[in-house]
Amino acid sequence: EQAGLFSSQYGTQYGSTDKSCSMHDHQTNSNHIKQNCPTPTADHWVRADQEEEAIRRKLKYFFMSPCDKYHAKGRKPYKLILQLLKIVIVTVQLAFFGISNQVAVTFKEENTMTFKHLFLKDYNQSSDDSLAVYTQQDVYDHMFYAVEKYLTIPETTVGRYAYVYDIGVNGSALSLCQQYYKKGQIDPANDTFNIDPHIVTDCIGVNPLSVPDTQLTSSYKNFTLKFHKLINVTIQFQLKAINIQTIINNEIPDCYTFHITIVMDNKAHSGKVKIWLENQATIRECKDPSVSGHAESYTRVTFDVVVSLVCLLSLLLCGRSLLRGIMLQQEFVQYFKETLDRKVCWADRLEFINGWFILLIISDIFTITGSIIKMGIESKTMSSYDICAILLGTSTLLVWVGVIRYLTFFQKYNILIITLRAALPNVIRFCCCVAVIYLGFCFCGWIVLGPYHVKVK
């Protein structure tokens, strides 16, 4: 004997079993302990035949699947078709956005790579994160190498970079700084030290050769490091570039400013100075975009508007269905209270609120918000690629997950889902138990073994 759908099961069971609250039993076998709902006496039912029949028919129709509704009343499943349409257009929109986003991200990543090859001496891509030096001479070499390469950028680089002036110390373009402890007399020979742990920062500015005031250009050669109390050396500057690759996708190029920081870290005072380069990009609209033969294409924006409208329609329809469910619930509860003088238990009340509709509503809100941000990005008034990616990605995922709902309209899958729903609480409880033990084990292992093994870190 096979268990039917909620809806159909409800419809048939209602009339036959005369136990409104037991409708839950056959669906989830694990809940049979919480039977707190009162059982009505049979005579109540005999009296209110007319009213009962009306509400029974309403309930039956409410819990029908779209297919059943079509068979029963010939109502075409507009909402179902709308959802299928939404899957297609939301996916297409995500794909378009993904391609645009990839161009922006790749541009930033490849520039970071370029800066590492340009400014870091002996840089080797395969051992990216282990660049370190061990002698004083090497520290000076790497430091001067980076500054020299910065000064020769216009002649050497393949890409076209522009200096950003007046951002460093003394209105210079590049800030070369060292941080050290205020006092740091260390004498390992006698096992004595005298440290003042306040940190002092000592900076000089360097200007490119193009700046007429040449005073700041070559003075960096005299920059002396206080190795015995040095914490770190940082070289900071900014470079500007334009991502003209977007022309291929028929988009207007963005203007980028890269905030580059080269750090030589001696914080551990272990004789090893780690060196790395950080690159933060900010994206801005360019001032005077001029692309010859570029017809302002409104197709993308149009498509985004269409997506937004479809999602708005879906939002309204789902909201209406949800509202109807709540109203029917009110009516049902009212009927039970008046006619049968009984309360309807919460588990049954929740049956009226369709979780799938909530899922669709969340998805719709995400898509609409994401589409608005996307239009902003395309018209170059916004550049928050990340938020837009998360919104559109999540909504697409939700819409695809919503496909499972349509599978519940087929009997075989329904059994699968009901079984899963019944088994889930036990599985979750077991997982929690295992997780706690695992967590304790991990925590202990991380602290005790962590420092000795690179992999555990």
Add this chain to the structure above:
Amino acid sequence: EQAGLFSSQYGTQYGSTDKSCSMHDHQTNSNHIKQNCPTPTADHWVRADQEEEAIRRKLKYFFMSPCDKYHAKGRKPYKLILQLLKIVIVTVQLAFFGISNQVAVTFKEENTMTFKHLFLKDYNQSSDDSLAVYTQQDVYDHMFYAVEKYLTIPETTVGRYAYVYDIGVNGSALSLCQQYYKKGQIDPANDTFNIDPHIVTDCIGVNPLSVPDTQLTSSYKNFTLKFHKLINVTIQFQLKAINIQTIINNEIPDCYTFHITIVMDNKAHSGKVKIWLENQATIRECKDPSVSGHAESYTRVTFDVVVSLVCLLSLLLCGRSLLRGIMLQQEFVQYFKETLDRKVCWADRLEFINGWFILLIISDIFTITGSIIKMGIESKTMSSYDICAILLGTSTLLVWVGVIRYLTFFQKYNILIITLRAALPNVIRFCCCVAVIYLGFCFCGWIVLGPYHVKVK
């Protein structure tokens, strides 16, 4: 109680259960819903005893396994022996072809490797796909290095390569080209740009030193790259070589032409110029093959002909069996219609068409086609190694998979296969459901996370 084979089951069950369409029930337990065939009344059977006995005997014999046929009528299983012979010779043929094919593929691969080592500066095999340069000087260096190495090929290479003349621009042997945007004024300092995205290609030709007209030989040194709007630099030329390694396998050498393209890609304008080498080989028959002491060996071709004939025989025998099955089906349907006035349902009709024979026929057709191509390759009139490999490989796979059929003649395996057949639809349906969700998840993850992680790409 153990379920027998289709055939034997059919034979015995037929007389005893009097339900032609229920013969399907015991085999696949999942189909018991679709019982649309009518049940005959018992008196029909009593009348047509003679005719029934005849068709029953025919059916029983038809569904017998070769072993049973041998035991029943002493008919020797010629077809079975033929199939076993086919497995052996088809496998041997594939092995022979595989060795020949490997020589051809290896020759191409190793030459590509050689060209990379010869023409790419600082080439390192372990980081094959990440060769890139970051400064203007490095781009020039790599470009000139490749051209210089090309000019000195005759003196330096271990292998014997010949230039191909008159294929580049201005009738030169090597084309050195750059592609750039028509207009590409980029000023990151002011955040302005003026781009005409039409692509202009600018080429010069270079001739080897052996060509008397030395004008084209050294002019490439003056080739200037327009870095600020550069899209890519390409160096294209062709080299000819002869694969004399095949002499070891007693085959006549092939003549190869390698179309080599070195690309320096600045499409992304991210300061990083990726460099790679592409090599496309075309195989031709050599003009005047002369191998001393090479007796034209017809053994290979003879073997291919034998394989083709065996497969043709197998094809004819399987075709005949298939035809007999269809004819018996017609007779059976006719009998049911006339005598019992009943239709035979489709599932039962399909029982008469043996899937194994279709598998063998496809395999035979593939083998015959593959053998013909193989003969063409061996006589140097064809060079489509890939198609031949796919045809022969697939056919061998099918023939080996056909081994399972002989296992069904043993009872124990038969149960295994019947169980698998019954479980398959449910498994496939479940996989579909999981696949849809997985797809949605992948799609979302790829778009959202893709640009940030190399691995997800």
Add this chain to the structure above:
Amino acid sequence: EQAGLFSSQYGTQYGSTDKSCSMHDHQTNSNHIKQNCPTPTADHWVRADQEEEAIRRKLKYFFMSPCDKYHAKGRKPYKLILQLLKIVIVTVQLAFFGISNQVAVTFKEENTMTFKHLFLKDYNQSSDDSLAVYTQQDVYDHMFYAVEKYLTIPETTVGRYAYVYDIGVNGSALSLCQQYYKKGQIDPANDTFNIDPHIVTDCIGVNPLSVPDTQLTSSYKNFTLKFHKLINVTIQFQLKAINIQTIINNEIPDCYTFHITIVMDNKAHSGKVKIWLENQATIRECKDPSVSGHAESYTRVTFDVVVSLVCLLSLLLCGRSLLRGIMLQQEFVQYFKETLDRKVCWADRLEFINGWFILLIISDIFTITGSIIKMGIESKTMSSYDICAILLGTSTLLVWVGVIRYLTFFQKYNILIITLRAALPNVIRFCCCVAVIYLGFCFCGWIVLGPYHVKVK
């Protein structure tokens, strides 16, 4: 029908089944063979009604879970709350210690890395363990390189290292030694040899340039190796350093002495001389710690004292419960002996000793010991980081594992644990059997295949 907890089961079962020893049956189904306990006759029970009722009530209360005790007598579960508090503070303590420990371990590891880069010629981090030389000249080069780098430490290193004098041969700072066989005439040409396997050690001392007696400074250049009978060359010296990174964690810096040994190993006489560097660190309290603006913070020590006190309280409470269990057991055994003239079997006796309490007691002892060591480390009178890490880590793991106990108060998990307990002996027995065979296989494989494959080693 679901099996209840030990405790509740005991209480109810006791009165109803009248078989003290059968209480074990329903819990572990695998033990029903060892029923060696005698069955009492029924008349004994009728007489001692009063006494029986008293002891039954005591037992019932003893085996109750904290929740049941609260429901029954309103006793608040102080011990339970104490344990939950302990989980939190023990974990916090471990985290604090872990961070301190990591700083110490990292300092040692990074210094070892620095020494390898400084003293080993051609050292490459990625092939750390395969540094080897094959020619006499290379051995000399590596040897002299290390000594020269040692002599120039004060000028070159980024970190601040001090020499340790008067520890080598002849009161020098660095000992350069070679070990060789007393006699080692090997003549492979004639297949003859004359070896005296006694080992002779030949050392010279080297002093840094700062030592006035310059005799020992440059004599090492004349050190000649006897390659034909050489076993190994070792360079030994010590360096002192101060780990001032701990200032960040508001701790007083430690003084380190590194015992560095560079070994060039020719033991195998296979033409390959393996080279490696060993570094052993000893941690000492610095003599005259002076950190400006460092207010002696007693917070950490205070916290450790709090942890110790909480664990002491937990230890006392658990000990009391354990004692009560033993006393009740005595009483129970006494009652059985006197009233029923029966012995109580061992399995039942063990029921009175709660394994969880033993676990908690062990955990408490570990925590207290660990906390005392931790306080010693923080006040720089001890430096046994490893023992402290093991003690605190184990105790935290035990406390977290103790979480399972609280899960046994819920019925569902209890079934899980009872099932596990019943299945465990069989699983262990099976594992033993498999382990023996696996061991034999491994042993054989290791000996036979070991020498040929690097991975099997």
Add this chain to the structure above:
Amino acid sequence: EQAGLFSSQYGTQYGSTDKSCSMHDHQTNSNHIKQNCPTPTADHWVRADQEEEAIRRKLKYFFMSPCDKYHAKGRKPYKLILQLLKIVIVTVQLAFFGISNQVAVTFKEENTMTFKHLFLKDYNQSSDDSLAVYTQQDVYDHMFYAVEKYLTIPETTVGRYAYVYDIGVNGSALSLCQQYYKKGQIDPANDTFNIDPHIVTDCIGVNPLSVPDTQLTSSYKNFTLKFHKLINVTIQFQLKAINIQTIINNEIPDCYTFHITIVMDNKAHSGKVKIWLENQATIRECKDPSVSGHAESYTRVTFDVVVSLVCLLSLLLCGRSLLRGIMLQQEFVQYFKETLDRKVCWADRLEFINGWFILLIISDIFTITGSIIKMGIESKTMSSYDICAILLGTSTLLVWVGVIRYLTFFQKYNILIITLRAALPNVIRFCCCVAVIYLGFCFCGWIVLGPYHVKVK
């Protein structure tokens, strides 16, 4: 109801069930089809009471486990103790041999590594198998480098190597050879070639500088390679060395001769010349071993003799038990034939032959043979380490696997083993089926995909 052991089951079951052939049923459930043994009529049994009782008692005793025999007749389990002793001493012997073997293998491996570093230019351990050159100059460079390094061995190497003279061409020590096709006119430009595939070998000899006849010393510089038809270049020579590391294990050193071949392979004529070094070692007894203070230790040989004797004793005892089984079987068959006029089926006859004894006999033979070889190796009259390793390793594995037998004396494990024995045929049959399909798939994939992917090769 739990199934007992063979032996005890037999003993009890025999008298009670009166069906000699059904004794098999309860043990392996899968064999109940092959019941071909006739069932005796009951009256036969009544008559031969005396004789039956005697043979029944004999059988009962024969099938008893050692423990049961001890309990029944007080016979101490000498054989069992002997086997346990054997496990220990065989394992110890294997461990001793393993250590000796490892020294020999390591010496060869490390010398090979040394030769690669010495004679191969630009050799890099991490890319061991991909050393290749692509230009004519590089081939010459690598060739001359190897010869030059060979000539300077006495001064440069750390290990002590001796030349082997008069083994190359013209009585030289080193043979430098090239192989090429007799005729090899290749003209890729015209797509023509004229090849005579007979191979010509052209060699010159090189002598070390120590040989007075200096004619052969420097002439190698004029060795010209015929690149257009070159197949390969080989450099062959021999070096002698003595493995004095074995002194540590108190063994007498072995004398080694290394046959070194450097191959530059141009067989593929693909422009890539692969270079590798082969090293074959032969081990000989040294002529005049003289190790000062080395007391000829006979302990090892004594231990080997003890192992051999123990195994011989075990061999005799097991052989006796096996013989007794066969004799009892004869008697049993005779009894059945004469008294009951029945044949005993083969399955029952095989019950008398204990497979464990056969296992032990094989193991004993292996150990004895291995021990004799080991003694030969230790007295330096043999050097077949590999055969000895396989013999001793296999015998140890068998002895350890024999541990399972003793586990069958415990009831619980016995069930495990009986279950395994019953399930094995089905598992094997299923594996065969899968293996055939997998094989076909692999074969096809290897041929079709193999040439294109390095990993599939």
